[in-house]
Amino acid sequence: MIDQGIQRRSAAVTEMPDELRHDVRLLGKLLGQVIAEQGGEDLLADVERLRKAVIAARRGEVSADEITAMVEAWEIDRAVQIARAFTCYFHLANLAEEHYRIRTLRERDTEGGVQRESLAQAVHELGADRVAELVESLELHPVLTAHPTEARRRAVVTAIQRISGQLTEYNAPGRGASERAESRRRLLEEIDLLWRTAHLRPSKLDPLDEVRTAMAAFDETLFRVVPQVYRSLDAALADGTGTRAPLARPFIRYGSWIGGDRDGNPNVTAKVTREAVQIQAEHVLTALENATTRIGRTVTATAQFAPPSPELKGAIDAAEDAHPELVSELATRSPREPHRQWLLFVAARIAATRRRDLDLAYLSPGDLLADLRLAQESLARHAARQAYGELQHLIWQVETFGFHLAELEVRQHSQVHAAALEEIRAGGELSERTEEVLSTIRVIGWIQERFGVRACSRYVVSFTRGADDIAAVHELAEHALGSRAPVLDVVPLFESGQDLANSPDVLSGMLDIPRVRDRLATTGRRMEVMLGYSDSAKELGPAAATLRLYEAQERLTAWAAEHDVRLRMFHGRGGALGRGGGPANRAVLAQAPGSVAGRFKVTEQGEVIFARYGHLAIARRHMEQVANAVLLASSPVVGARTAAAAERFRPMAERVATASETAYRSLTEAPGFPEWFGLVSPLEELGSLRLGSRPARRGLGAPRSLDDLRAIPWVFAWAQTRVNLPGWYGLGTGLASVGSLDELRAAYQEWPLFNAMLDNAEMSLAKTDRSIAEHYLELGGRPDFARQVLEEYDLTRRLVLEVTGHTRLLENRKVLSRAVQLRDPYVDALSHLQLRALRALRTGAPSEHERERLSTLLLLSVNGVAAGLQNTG
Secondary structure, eight states, X not given: OHHHHHHHHHHHHHHSOHHHHHHHHHHHHHHHHHHHHHHOHHHHHHHHHHHHHHHHHHTTSSOHHHHHHHHHHSOHHHHHHHHHHHHHHHHHHHHHHHHHHHHHHHHHHHSOSOOTTSHHHHHHHHOHHHHHHHHTTOEEEEEEEOOSOOOSOHHHHHHHHHHHHHHHHHHOTTOOHHHHHHHHHHHHHHHHHHHHSOSSXXXXXXXXXXXXHHHHHIIIIIHHHHHHHHHHHHHHHSSOTTSSOOSOOOOBOOEEOTTTBOTTOTTOOHHHHHHHHHHHHHHHHHHHHHHHHHHHHHOOOOTTTSOOOHHHHHHHHHHHHHSXXXXXXXXXXXXXXXXXXXXXXXXXXXXXXXXXXXXXXOSSHHHHHHHHHHHHHHHHTTOHHHHHTHHHHHHHHHHHXXXXXXXXXXXXXXXXXXXXXXXXXXXXXOOHHHHHHHHHHHHXXXXXXXXXXXXXXXXXXXXXXXXXHHHHHHHHHHHHHGGGOOOOEEEEEEOSHHHHHHHHHHHHHHTTSHHHHHHHHXXXXXXXXXXXXXXXXXXXXXXXXXXXXXXXXXXXXXHHHHTTOEEEEEEEOOSSGGGTOSOHHHHHHTSOTXXXXXXXXXXXXXXXXXXXXXXXXXXXXXXXHHHHHHHHHTSHHHHHHHHHHHHHTHHHHHHHHHHHHHHHHHHXXXXXHHHHHHHHSSHHHHGGGOOOSSOSBSXXXXXXXXXXXXXXXXXXXXXXXXXXXXXXXXXHHHHHTTOOHHHHHHHHHHOHHHHHHHHHHHHHHHTOOHHHHHHHHHTTSOHHHHHHHHHHHHHHHHHHHHHHTOSSTTTTOHHHHHHHHHHHHHHHHHHHHHHHHHHHHHHSOOOHHHHHHHHHHHHHHHHHHHHHHTOOO
């Protein structure tokens, strides 16, 4: 076993591409220099001692006890510094891998041919005519959420981005020696600042901090990448993109729960929701103003070569009558350049919209689009490239983001609504919580008046148990605003296994609600339902939850067809595998046939937002992959093939689901399990990381059952122990229950859902380290629980490899396998540091001062392990 581990690690080192190896070594060397400068050569020597020891341990040359003794011998403050060093290293290694990925994407783009999992590939496979038909109803709807899964401070993220910019400069081809020397100096400067930056948040985030953090992704990436994706589709559909009217229509719609999700978060108030929309509007209007100004300044075609259309000339004359000074100034600055004059006038109107200058402001995005299309139609007569180039990008951006940027969705628990209605019906003075519910509905009304219904109409009801939970929201809206109640699309959220099973009956009950019927008539019988992956996986286990969710989708799809409803399923997926995470494009292709139908809505949470949207090239690739999958999943041929596989393997899937759930519940519902989990993991300490504004658990005190614990800390804490239990536990027992390896292998080959489920479990198993995990599990003083966990791990690992046919985990995913194997020893170093802190906190009696220092060590190690594993919750 040890020899195999050595061979795997040597192979991973050999497989590392030269460019990636160069960047990792460069950044590591510079970090070492900074550590020596700031902490002394002796600190660097201690870091190196631990680094070499954990690598040797992987070869079987050093025991865990020897590493434990080394770590225990250090003063706590020295251990903290060493934890900082490894955490910084992982941030830099992640950055080097991101740069390599970007280079790889660009190289593939220059090779010619059709890129795999791209929009062009979808057109190639399905045909341009078929894709053009699908595009008419195509909708990709990512919803950004504030769930606290980003362990890094924004200051750390910004520092890493600056280092990224300097690394790009350093590696730029054709640079002279002096330029490279300056870039190297700047790299050192930025790495020095990363080292000096506090990695732990000094104070808890509030919801508006979370809104502003998400706005960074919009400012830096989303606004620019959207038209690039549309352009890719337009180019794939027909030749001549940029010289003709586009064939691609805007199909991306962003949503946000940030500032709207108040389920279990008392910090999200009606005032916060109102301010969140205003912050979004400020950012999108600023972006539109800047883009319009930039394009306006460049459209310098004179009237001689691009005469204005009569319609545009009439509009300029009307604008001069209404705003003579402004239009006269623009005419003076841009003589005989009518299109430039008009676009700069439009930019001035967008600025006025942002300032709330009602004399000049646009009343709606539709008015702005009309003015932009006026310029486009005029240019199209004589300068088609100017009409359908950058100006078309701007039109796509307005169509996608409007004046509100992302639709803000409100979420609240069904019990809160029930309690509020009970109070209102009883009469008398209302509680603060009930007043807050009514205030939230009034704010929704204000948002719709200011930005339109599209800006905020969806109201998600957590733990929907019946149609009464939906009717309650409509009744509350009438209490809040009477006949002026806002337009509401109330979305049921089904999370537990029982609720998933009952979901079609709940939707049938909703059809009896007058407000729902009225809304269906208005929207062309469109309805939305949300499926919760996190809580279902925490309740049922990963395998049973995956299969039960698939069954629910099948039943809901059949229900929609029976009732002539255009049903959109909203997938509440987390970033981690234990919460429905994994490659998004494969998740789409694994959905039940007919359930996608050209529409895919999904949550984008925490660290996933920056992983997928932190860089333009990666964001574009991600969005194309998902759009490609939505198009393919909506194809009748693909749907028929998936349906046939699902029907064939349904009895087998039922056995897997039942057996895996039984195994999972036998552990998680055993007496004493919640207390044991709190001892073997840093669960209690995670709240001190101040990851977000939302409390980590429902209620106060230690969790008495898993129901008290939210899904995110459940997954996050297990990842820290190197067990990753939520991503695989119970699957081995489920697979073993089938009894036929040939049947399992056939399902893996033919059924996308089963394939994705096993591949995700394999990824989670690869990030599990059995030897390190044993040390954590020992802390709980329950060898029976520890044995149960490890035996299920061994069974699951063996059967996953047998079914997939792999000789080792991630054998068919070389890039990911290499990353995991190369990181593992360094994550081990942080785990040993974390174990030291945990042992002292759990079994010792530290003074208050020592407890504070141990907590700092623990939290720094948590931060570093999260960076090393590249996932939290």
